[in-house]
Amino acid sequence: MNASTIIIILLMLFPCLVSAGDLAKENETATARFFSNLLETNDPDIAELTMAMKMMPKGADIHIHYSGAIYAETYLDWVGDKGYCIYDRSDPKLKIEAYRIEMRPKNQLPWENQKFCLDKNGVIANNIFYRKLLEVWSDRDFHNYYHTEEAPDQQFFDTFSYFGQLSNQNLAAGLDKLKIRAKHENVQYLEIMLKKAPSFEYPDLAKALDELDPDADENIVFSALTPYADFMANDPLVTKGISDYIQTEEVAISGMDDDEFRIRLQSYASRGAPRANVFSSLYSAFSAAHASKKIVGVNIVGPENSYISIRDYKLHMLMFKYLKTLFPDVHLSLHAGELANGMVPPERLENHIRYAVEIAGANRIGHGVDIPNEVNALALLHLLKEKEIPVEINLTSNNFILGVSGNEHPIKLYQRYGVPFVISSDDPGVSRIDLTHEFVIFAANYKPSYADIKKTVFNSIRYSFLSSEEKLTELNKLQSRFLIYESEIAKIEKTVHKDMHTQVELD
């Protein structure tokens, strides 16, 4: 029996399966037509695009910071729940600062402080203060009207100092909010940077790190890191600290997975800290990711243009390389190239992405905005493509913090050179966006085909740090979600849009 005979017999036996396959293909084509009609104009209907993007399965958000994902309104609710208050003015004598949360219950404060500290109801009753609070705790209204402005990147990073401590007290409640948001916008998996890994400082050993030339050779750096790592490996305080950290992380997400949702965590260090702090925090992060199935990767966060981040960049990459020798199974997603012309001297735009890949061994790159300024960017693009190292693109964040948007953003460069990428949200609470919004910008500004949009969504699961079996399960679920989605969009395409075309013809 030849192949065509087998196909004919199968067609006779299972006609419904074949027609279901045909229908799915038809729905996919209709969805592609819907998007090309919507996007082919210079002035796309953003409202309809938003509706379509909100409905669309978006796979995963694999670049998202927990404390930056929670909206200021939620933080204010938590202030109320805890009986805390927020200062309405600054007074150095009382050591108080406007818009700061007092982390002690209001009724336990000295009378002088109580007078200037508003509880949640006090904040809500004062609309001017309430609006200003939202502006200080996020990027809201930053560009809308004239006010005395911080630099945007300063505004963005400063917000975290207002709610960082409070966010750590409400991990489970905050994560629950993010799960609900994810489900509402058809996101099935979150890979979240939840809490910084603990650091352990030994002054004598720290001195050896502080004395290193930031451009020192690998061997010299490794020989300064080894005694530090050995000390950490044998210190019971460190073992306890890391296991407490793992426990906090695992407890925070326990019971959250269900048939439609999965959550995993990334551990991280802060790149603006002193060297011993960065290294020991990275050691803890690697150690936790190695030990826990729920912590699937390690990252490094914080402004990439701060004095220390710039000075120690290569040193940090060597720390990653060193720790990879101790924990080779740990996956890395590194913020790299979150820089723009003018923020730093041109030489500093020339190698961050390359070092993250070639020295640290990054599996994914966060942002990657300065790629066109890298030395030999062309070879780097080929390398990213060849090694299948995807870039996590955060359009709103890049626009606000770096001032890079539209044609200046390298997203099309990545696409043209075959470098895989995903769309992610970074800090949706501070930026006051959601993942849907990021897909709307992606589609409206860069006019990808529906096939490209779909590929970008699948990339978010394909390049996540889930295990191979988990990825397969999630990819199948994503496929099923798309079948439903495309049948819904096909209906719109055949009814609403058809009527719209007729209307235009009649007019």
Ligand SMILES: [Zn+2]
């Ligand atoms: Zn980020």
